[in-house]
Amino acid sequence: MNTPNTSFDVPHQRLREQIGAYVDGELSSSEVAILEKHLLTCTPCQNELTLQESIQKRLQNHSLERASAGLRARIERQCEASSNIRHVPSTWGWKRLASQSGAWGGWLVAACLVVALLLNVHSQSISRTHSIPMVASVFADYQNRMAGGELPADNPPAWNRLRHSVSFPVEPIPSLKNQLVAVWSTKIRGEPAAALAYRLDNQIIVQYVVSQKLFFRQNRVRQAIHDFGRYSASLGHDSVVAWPGKNQGSVLIGAMPPDRLLAASLSM
Amino acid sequence: MPHIDRLLSAARRHLGSRELAEDLVQETYLKAWRNFASLDDELRVYPWLYRIMRRELADHYRSLARRRALMPIIDLEMVAIESIQAEDADPFEKTLTMLDGERLNYLFALMPDEFAEVLALRDIEGFSYREIADITSVPIGTVMSRISRARRLLAGLVLQYEDTNDRVLKAAATTDNRTLIGKRSR
Numbered sequence: 284m285n286t287p288n289t290s291f292d293v294p295h296q297r298l299r300e301q302i303g304a305y306v307d308g309e310l311s312s313s314e315v316a317i318l319e320k321h322l323l324t325c326t327p328c329q330n331e332l333t334l335q336e337s338i339q340k341r342l343q344n345h346s347l348e349r350a351s352a353g354l355r356a357r358i359e360r361q362c363e364a365s366s367n368i369r370h371v372p373s374t375w376g377w378k379r380l381a382s383q384s385g386a387w388g389g390w391l392v393a394a395c396l397v398v399a400l401l402l403n404v405h406s407q408s409i410s411r412t413h414s415i416p417m418v419a420s421v422f423a424d425y426q427n428r429m430a431g432g433e434l435p436a437d438n439p440p441a442w443n444r445l446r447h448s449v450s451f452p453v454e455p456i457p458s459l460k461n462q463l464v465a466v467w468s469t470k471i472r473g474e475p476a477a478a479l480a481y482r483l484d485n486q487i488i489v490q491y492v493v494s495q496k497l498f499f500r501q502n503r504v505r506q507a508i509h510d511f512g513r514y515s516a517s518l519g520h521d522s523v524v525a526w527p528g529k530n531q532g533s534v535l536i537g538a539m540p541p542d543r544l545l546a547a548s549l550s551m
Numbered sequence: 552m553p554h555i556d557r558l559l560s561a562a563r564r565h566l567g568s569r570e571l572a573e574d575l576v577q578e579t580y581l582k583a584w585r586n587f588a589s590l591d592d593e594l595r596v597y598p599w600l601y602r603i604m605r606r607e608l609a610d611h612y613r614s615l616a617r618r619r620a621l622m623p624i625i626d627l628e629m630v631a632i633e634s635i636q637a638e639d640a641d642p643f644e645k646t647l648t649m650l651d652g653e654r655l656n657y658l659f660a661l662m663p664d665e666f667a668e669v670l671a672l673r674d675i676e677g678f679s680y681r682e683i684a685d686i687t688s689v690p691i692g693t694v695m696s697r698i699s700r701a702r703r704l705l706a707g708l709v710l711q712y713e714d715t716n717d718r719v720l721k722a723a724a725t726t727d728n729r730t731l732i733g734k735r736s737r
Contacts, residue, residue: 300695300696301695301699302699303695303698303702304680304698307673307680307698309679309680318733332704333643334643334702335702336565337643337644337647337648337706338649338674338702338705339674339702340704341647341650341655342655342670342671342674342675343556343674343675343677346652346653347556347557347559347560347674348559348560348569349556349559350555350556350559350573350576351573354555354573354576354577355555357577358555358576358577358580358581361580361581362580370721380627410643421636463648498592499587502587
């Protein structure tokens with residue numbers, strides 16, 4: 284057996300303690316170079332490397348416990364019981380978190396169910412809606428734009444700028460694409476957001492696209508999405524509808540009844 | 552329900568009992584459901600759930616949780632180091648391969664929490680050192696050293712377990728032989 288090489292600047296003991304991190308790919312390239320050089324001549328460290336690799340390999344193959352259907356059902360029931368608003372039994376809220384791709388694929392199914400719920404949509408009152416920070420912020424931005432009476436001119440550079448101003452994808456509502464009259468970047472709750480204005484039934488309606496993080500931070504919106512697939516509320520003469528997208532969320536606002544806005548949003 | 556199997560496995564490693572682990576997972580999901588707003592990055596759901604479970608464990612299961620701080624850690628590390636130096640790596644790898652999940656869980660449960668947890672987070676859960684440091688609130692250098700030592704500890708436990716097992720089997724075989732010889736001689 285070779286004796287530990289003590290001719291390196293870094294002592295043998297310290298190098299040995301780095302072997303676990305070496306196996307895990309957590310060392311810098313310079314640390315790797317020093318350790319590999321040491322490993323060539325140090326038998327105890329070679330043994331340590333074998334030990335670390337063997338344990339790692341075995342644990343990586345360690346099988347998971349499987350949760351029983353009973354446990355899953357129990358958790359579902361308890362979570363539903365803890366919600367204090369009218370509830371349509373659904374597991375979509377959890378499924379959304381299961382994996383980004385899988386869960387958003389499940390949204391397509393949920394969207395179909397929303398059509399059936401169209402006439403039964405959960406619409407909230409003005410006071411409750413104004414207590415939702417994101418919706419209140421959208422409403423303020425919308426009112427400022429409408430009060431000013433002017434919308435930015437729609438042109439390709441503005442559209443390109445808009446897409447670069449946010450870190451998530453921004454696409455117009457497909458069925459309203461031809462009615463797009465303006466786009467601009469703005470801030471909702473202090474975070475970058477995109478605004479897309481459409482002309483619908485001789486009214487201007489505005490779709491605010493916000494980050495998924497901001498969108499799901501709103502408890503009441505989140506609950507409504509879980510229960511109904513969409514959030515819908517009246518704001519006096521105006522209405523608002525919100526729905527999740529891929530890596531973002533949209534809030535559509537306009538001076539028309541919620542069901543009209545809801546219908547417009549359903550092509551997403 | 553996302554990550555329930557992973558959480559249940561982690562809970563089982565912490566608590567040993569399947570029933571207690573299920574209760575803990577149930578409490579964790581309920582807490583998560585009520586505190587959904589605290590999820591600040593949806594791509595990192597599991598670490599968020601795991602942190603909730605850790606808090607639950609600390610709050611409600613402290614008295615049940617294992618505390619094995621008095622274990623002769625250094626002795627066990629030495630068992631592993633000396634055994635692997637004394638023989639080829641092959642027998643140790645074979646021993647490891649033959650070790651089933653139940654036994655591995657049992658040995659995990661014998662390790663001190665601070666070592667068992669980081670090792671599971673790294674090798675079973677696949678977290679980076681930085682993520683483990685965030686989850687456990689310990690410096691990254693400590694994570695690195697604990698993982699390295701935890702692997703040696705586990706190796707020591709595996710070898711000790713096998714040794715004990717061998718002796719028990721040999722003793723059982725000897726007893727059987729004696730019984731057999733006794734029966735024959737009658």
